[in-house]
Amino acid sequence: MKDTFLVAGREVRQALRLRSFWIVIGVLLVGSSAGMIIPELVGDGRTHIQVASVDLSPAFETSLRTTAESLDVDVDIEVFDHVEAARQAVESETADVAAVGGAAPTVVARTGDNELVLGLVHQALGAEVLAARIEAAGVPAAEAQAILAAPPPLVEELDTGGESRRAAAAIVATVLYVILLMLMVSVATGTAIEKSNRISEVLLAIVKPGALLFGKVIGVGFTGLATLSAGIVPVAVKLAVGGELPDGLAVALLGGAPWILLGVAFYLTIAGSLGSLVERQEEAGSVVTPLSVLLVGTLLVAQSGADSPLGAVLAHIPFTAPLVMPARIALGVAEPVEMAISIAIGLLALAVAARFGSVVYRRAIVHTGNRLKLREVLRRGTAGVAA
Structure with a gap:
């Protein structure tokens, strides 16, 4: 174990x-910080409109604000004494729209203005005109206002935050995909370089093959997770100060941590052992190509179908769970039982991968002369390969 951590320290x-x-750390830190800060600078997503009012009763303002609030629209109303002053406010873009009461109710707006703004003001102005006509028909003013003050229909939103959770799932899956791909190539390339330069032969005179492989996996994995943490720090800071995060993002990062760790250990162990099969550094990328293709397919499912039946199955497979399960957690569809089963399967698979990687690495790292095939290494013993 001591030798393993010595090798890991060397890699770090x-x-x-x-x-x-x-x-890479700087890019992730800046990008993540921008992602946390920019939405705060842009605003809360609500629409703000400025209305110029002429010769209208308080009922107009009440009606306009009530309807606007139901649509997440903030309204500022400025009262003008003359129509021309209100018209000038619209022309100078001080106001978005003007509402004029009196004998000839009018809405003044710039050409091509937002239809939502026009609709809100037109509806409130219509309610004002209707109230005046009801009063003219002999209905007391208080009763007329009570009739028109009925609350708008209740809007029931289904799957609130669904789009935000899907975005969080896609972001988490994509970041994990990039991290795993980079670390796989890094550990395979590092192994190939040490083998081609005969550095591994020198190291094997001091430490055992298993310590050399797992030390490299731990060291590269640690640096990869440190890189990932650079992107997580701004998210954690915003969460700590009470800022709002996209639905599902925080729970995906926290709840998905076991699969992130398992995925890094699992993939890097396999990639490191496969890197020992090649003779030249240039060949390192090709030995992890099957794993890269598998990750691409998994990423597509994690981004768009993590909550599908296929996603539920892939969340239990060690090769695909590191991307799919955090995405399912972000979407809020992962059940505690399936999470426990997935972790158990992942731990078992990691033990198998460690055994597999140790055997392949031990038999292949000392072989020189030509690139080995995995099937050949598994079929032959250490002595046969070394010969």
């Missing part, structure tokens, strides 16, 4: 000396 120190490592 090497990563810290790379400029690319700090560039």
